[in-house]
Amino acid sequence: MSKYDDHLPLYRQGEIYAREGVILETSTLSGWVGATAATLKPLVDALVADVVASDTLLVDDTPVPVFAPGTGKTKTGRLRSMFAMNGLSPGGGRRRRCSVTRKTEGDHPRAHLKEFGGVIHADGYAGFNELLAGNRITEAGCWTHVRRKFFDVHAAMASPIAKEALDRIGQLYGVEETIKGLPPEHRRRERQQPSKPVVQALAAWADETTRKPSRKSELAAAFRYMRGRRTALGRCFDDGRLALDNNPAERAQRCVAIGRKNYFFAGSDAGGRRAAALYSLIETAKLSGLDPQRYLTDVLTRIADHPARAIAQLLPWNWQPVSFERAAA
Secondary structure, three states: OOOOOOOOOHHHHHHHHHHOOOOOOHHHHHHHHHHHHHHHHHHHHHHHHHHHOOOEEEEEEEEEEEEEOOOOEEEEEEEEEEEEOOOOOOOOOOOOOEEEEEEOEOOEHHHOOOOOOOEEEOOOOHHHHHHHOOOOOEEEOOHHHHHHHHHHHHHHHOOHHHHHHHHHHHHHHHHHHHHOOOOHHHHHHHHHHHHHHHHHHHHHHHHHHOOOOOOOOHHHHHHHHHHHOHHHHHHHHOOOOOOOOOHHHHHHOHHHHHHHHHHOOEOOHHHHHHHHHHHHHHHHHHHOOEOHHHHHHHHHHHHHHOOHHHHHHHOOOOOOOOOOOOOEO
16 A cells, blocks of 8 residues: 555665664565565456456556666556446446456557457547457547646647637536536436537538648647547537546556656556556545545455355445444545
8 A cells, every 4th residue: 555555665664664663675565565466466357357258348547667677777667447337327426346457568548458348538649449359349439638728728828729628528528517426328418418419510611721730839739629520529418428538547647647756657567467467456446435445455355255156246346344333534
């Protein structure tokens, strides 16, 4: 928890223990982390299987430097977050939600999603192009990434055109606030009016307006980003299961971004896989309303004797502490 939720590198934890008179080598602490991740692997595997079985996934990824032995340098690895609603509409307090962070190999997500056959929310990352080349996986666009590009232009130069784009996109999010947590079919019906006409008007306005700015300007780039993803961005208005963006997956990566600033790089590919496993359980426990430290402490005392066929009982949304006391944080 100190390393992956409080973002304290192991060498700093060793210094803290030393001040209390307890001498623990970083290698010892690293061994404990590795043993913990190995013990929890069956549970992580069950979590991954549950996420990939969903019909919709919100996906985001972030680069993490990984030490390359023998070179004295680091290489670029990636940690990918996959957030599942399990086919239910976003926003409901009782919905089962889970997030898995996976260490990518060779920066290709196909190994992680080889069993998935639904819709993914993504931000246009080129690493997904190979997945989307067939008909097995459908892409849904992210309106937050579109909005962010226009926001950056408006913040830099107070562009009235960028401001109008922001206002039009803001209308879509205004509608979403009124249908948050409703069943998918209800959300689909509500989006037909007025959201879909707003999107159609936005597309027509973008086609007309894009002729005005210089093609090399940031404003033109924002329009190209939006227009190039028009089909993917429109899918959520005909499918109530989908959200307007992949923000939950992006939020699940914040722990990685904060930790990366403190520990600078992963010591090895194995270290990256351990981080992915433990981030997954910690973040999913939080999404399930649990105190992740209490959850992991309880699971680690029980998992060795727990029947493998019943491992799903220890997943965060199913977990009950032995004492059956209140599990919510």
